[in-house]
Amino acid sequence: MAKNPSLAIGLDLGRNAVKSVVLQRRGSNRFAVTGFATKKTDERSLLPENVGSIIKAVLEKMGGSAKACCLAVSSADSILRIIRQPETPPELLRTGLRLNGPALLNQDVKDYVLDCASIDPAGALGEDRMRPYLVGGLPRNRVEDLHATMDSIKRPLTRLQLAAVSSYNAFEFAQPDIFRNEPFILVDMGHEDSTVTVGVKGQLVLVRSIEYGGRALRETLASLAPEGGDIYEELEQGEETMVETARMSLAALTREVSSSIGFFEGRREETISQIFVSGGLARSQTLLNLMSEELRMPCEAWHAFERCDIALPEDRKAEFAREAVNLSVACGAAVELLGYKS
Amino acid sequence: MALHLNLLHEIESARRARQRDPLKLGLYALGFVVLCFLGYYALRLSTTNGVVRKKNTLEQEWNNLNPQQTAAIARAEELRAQIALSANAVKFIESRFYWAPLLERLGHLVPPAVQISRIAGDISGRDSCTLSLEGLAAGREPRTVAESLRTTLANDLLGGEGSVDSTFVSLEDGSSQAVVRGVALPTAVFTIRLVVTLPDPQTEITAP
Numbered sequence: 260m261a262k263n264p265s266l267a268i269g270l271d272l273g274r275n276a277v278k279s280v281v282l283q284r285r286g287s288n289r290f291a292v293t294g295f296a297t298k299k300t301d302e303r304s305l306l307p308e309n310v311g312s313i314i315k316a317v318l319e320k321m322g323g324s325a326k327a328c329c330l331a332v333s334s335a336d337s338i339l340r341i342i343r344q345p346e347t348p349p350e351l352l353r354t355g356l357r358l359n360g361p362a363l364l365n366q367d368v369k370d371y372v373l374d375c376a377s378i379d380p381a382g383a384l385g386e387d388r389m390r391p392y393l394v395g396g397l398p399r400n401r402v403e404d405l406h407a408t409m410d411s412i413k414r415p416l417t418r419l420q421l422a423a424v425s426s427y428n429a430f431e432f433a434q435p436d437i438f439r440n441e442p443f444i445l446v447d448m449g450h451e452d453s454t455v456t457v458g459v460k461g462q463l464v465l466v467r468s469i470e471y472g473g474r475a476l477r478e479t480l481a482s483l484a485p486e487g488g489d490i491y492e493e494l495e496q497g498e499e500t501m502v503e504t505a506r507m508s509l510a511a512l513t514r515e516v517s518s519s520i521g522f523f524e525g526r527r528e529e530t531i532s533q534i535f536v537s538g539g540l541a542r543s544q545t546l547l548n549l550m551s552e553e554l555r556m557p558c559e560a561w562h563a564f565e566r567c568d569i570a571l572p573e574d575r576k577a578e579f580a581r582e583a584v585n586l587s588v589a590c591g592a593a594v595e596l597l598g599y600k601s
Numbered sequence: 602m603a604l605h606l607n608l609l610h611e612i613e614s615a616r617r618a619r620q621r622d623p624l625k626l627g628l629y630a631l632g633f634v635v636l637c638f639l640g641y642y643a644l645r646l647s648t649t650n651g652v653v654r655k656k657n658t659l660e661q662e663w664n665n666l667n668p669q670q671t672a673a674i675a676r677a678e679e680l681r682a683q684i685a686l687s688a689n690a691v692k693f694i695e696s697r698f699y700w701a702p703l704l705e706r707l708g709h710l711v712p713p714a715v716q717i718s719r720i721a722g723d724i725s726g727r728d729s730c731t732l733s734l735e736g737l738a739a740g741r742e743p744r745t746v747a748e749s750l751r752t753t754l755a756n757d758l759l760g761g762e763g764s765v766d767s768t769f770v771s772l773e774d775g776s777s778q779a780v781v782r783g784v785a786l787p788t789a790v791f792t793i794r795l796v797v798t799l800p801d802p803q804t805e806i807t808a809p
Contacts, residue, residue: 353610374606395606402608419608428603463604595605 266293266325268414269593270314271422271586272332272405275450275473275539276300277313280586281323282567282593290597291568295575295589296321297582311408318414329418329592330405331425333449338371338396339423339466340364341378343389349375356394364394371396379462393463395421417596422588423447423454423466426537429563429591431461432599434535442529446516446550446558447587448538450474455516457523457531464523471512473539476546479508494545506549513553520554534558541584563590698724703758703797707732710753714739714746714781728799733770735792739779743789747772751793763800770794 263284271278281294296317304313342363344352352375360368373396402419409416426447431438442459449472457465477490483501484490493501520531534556540546541560550558562583567590571579607613619625700722711717719735734754738747747769755767775788 372608372611374608374610376604376606378604393604393606395608397608399611402612406609406612416609420606421608424604424606431603595603599603 263598264325264327264596266323266327267417267593267596268318268321268323268325268328269425269589269591269596270317270328270330271425271588271592272305272310272314272330273422273449273588274300274305274333276585277317278582278586278589279317279321280589280593281321281325282590282597283570284597285568288599289568290566290594290599291570292564292579292590293570294321294323295571295579295582295586297585307404307408310405311412314408314414315412318412327417327596328409328414329420329425329596330409330416331420331422331588331592332397332401332405333422333451333588334397334401335451336398336401337421338364338366338368338373338394339421339468340394341463341466342392342394343387344392345388346377346390347392349377352392368396370399372399372402391463393424393466395424397421418592420592420595422449423456423468425588425591425595426454427456427458427463427466427591428595429587430456430535430561432591432594433561433563433565433587442523442527442531444516444520444523444531444534446512446534446536446538448472448512448536448540450539453512453538455519457519459523459527459529464527465519467515467519469512469515471509471515475511476505476508476540480504491543494543497545502545502549505546506553509546509549509553513550516550517554532556535561537561537584537587539585542581560584561587563587563594698730703730703732706758706760707734707754710750710757711736712746712750712753714786715750716779730797732795732797733792734795735790737775737779737788737790739781739786739788741786743775743787744772747789747791747793750791754793754795758795758797759800764798766796768794 265284267282269280269282276297276299278297279295280292283291283293285291298313298317298320300313303309344363347355353373356363356373356375357368357371360366360371373394375392375394378391378393397419405419406416426445430443430445434443437443438458439461442457445454445456445458447454447456451470451472451474453469453472455465455467455469456463480490480494480501483504484493490501494505516534524530534550534554536547536550536558537560547558547560563586564583569576569579704720707720715736715738717734717736719733721733723731723733725731736747736750738744738750740746751767751769755765758765758767770792772789772791775790777788778785779788780786
């Protein structure tokens with residue numbers, strides 16, 4: 260088995276920004292952030308021919324000499340499902356899923372690259388002798404494009420991951436006690452959509468994507484903000500009209516989050532007491548308060564670096580503190596390469 | 602528990618398959634063998650070139666030396682002929698019969714009452730010869746004088762070494778008289794044949 264690197268780059272290829280972090284292992288269970296960078300993107304820059312230059316610019320801005328690189332991708336055409344199957348080796352299950360996509364995943368996945376992992380390999384099998392598996396996939400041409408792109412900028416990929424899985428892994432890295440002992444719900448609010456992940460005692464129970472993100476909120480609030488003003492600043496100032504409009508806009512998200520919590524609590528005799536929010540919108544305390552009010556439970560922004568040393572220059576620490584909630588996916592990608600075990 | 606998905610697994614499998622492709626590995630092996638052959642060929646070529654260079658050098662040297670060799674052979678033949686000639690001359694000289702000591706000794710042995718009128722010699726080898734002496738012996742008993750001469754020659758010609766065979770071919774009374782110290786004495790005509798064998802080719806006959 261290959262030795263885990265001591266230095267790894269985590270890249271989050273989002274639809275609004277590319278984010279990256281460099282994590283360094285400084286002991287058996289000690290890690291440090293030695294670099295980070297973010298760069299806003301638009302639809303044009305996410306075209307296959309432009310992605311390379313964006314990622315290259317981010318990596319150059321971040322610096323560092325790490326070779327291992329994991330890319331986490333957010334994509335509307337990605338697949339992320341939990342299925343129940345008899346215990347099967349992953350290689351066989353991949354083939355089975357590709358050939359029987361319509362039956363197992365309710366869609367044809369012959370043009371997808373799929374991978375699967377057992378969610379609870381050590382757990383006892385149920386009465387139906389089935390085991391839950393997480394299945395993730397991306398269109399094959401997208402995988403090949405990304406691989407070729409990273410090769411072309413001399414940063415060959417070590418791993419390609421889905422953003423939702425990286426976020427889940429980052430939470431385990433940052434909050435191991437809650438991850439192992441309590442039910443939890445993660446809401447990663449992205450630009451185009453948000454991902455809701457529900458887990459309990461180290462086991463993934465539900466993962467779903469909701470078509471609501473920062474873009475929808477911004478479009479809703481844009482007409483209310485004064486010309487040239489910053490929407491989020493206005494929101495933070497507590498301007499009543501904007502807050503109420505934001506509440507109405509967020510309802511699309513909170514409703515789905517609430518139904519996810521209801522789904523979980525309806526199936527298990529456990530109660531979720533807190534919502535962990537990450538992503539760009541989690542930087543706004545007003546939005547977190549609105550979500551808390553709507554969902555009637557505390558919504559807390561979390562970031563993945565709570566147990567990391569911050570080995571950054573002084574002038575970048577303030578910027579990092581602002582961006583940290585938005586770097587969870589990148590952190591989760593890097594952690595995967597460093598071989599963290601909770 | 603952390604979830605580990607890797608959507609690069611197909612690309613990695615394809616890469617591994619490419620790396621382990623038997624055709625590719627075979628081509629690598631073939632390439633290696635070809636390289637070995639090329640190396641061997643280069644080695645042999647350099648060796649051969651060295652040999653050819655050496656051969657050319659030797660050929661050139663041969664071309665330079667061949668006329669000299671031909672001339673030397675001719676010269677050797679010439680010298681061999683001269684050596685053979687010289688050797689023959691030396692042999693001829695060294696195998697000649699030395700008459701002078703024999704005749705000197707013969708002269709000393711002939712008494713005053715005997716006159717040698719003719720000597721004929723014949724050499725039958727380096728160390729032997731045949732002499733024929735014709736003469737006239739004078740005395741009161743001329744035959745005795747002739748006999749005495751024959752005996753003296755047989756005993757003393759070589760001083761006791763070698764062998765001298767002395768025989769009369771003819772001995773007859775002479776028809777004339779010879780005056781010796783004012784006295785007229787009868788004569789005898791004789792012919793003595795001497796067969797002389799020298800003891801050793803190195804032995805020189807010295808005067809008594």
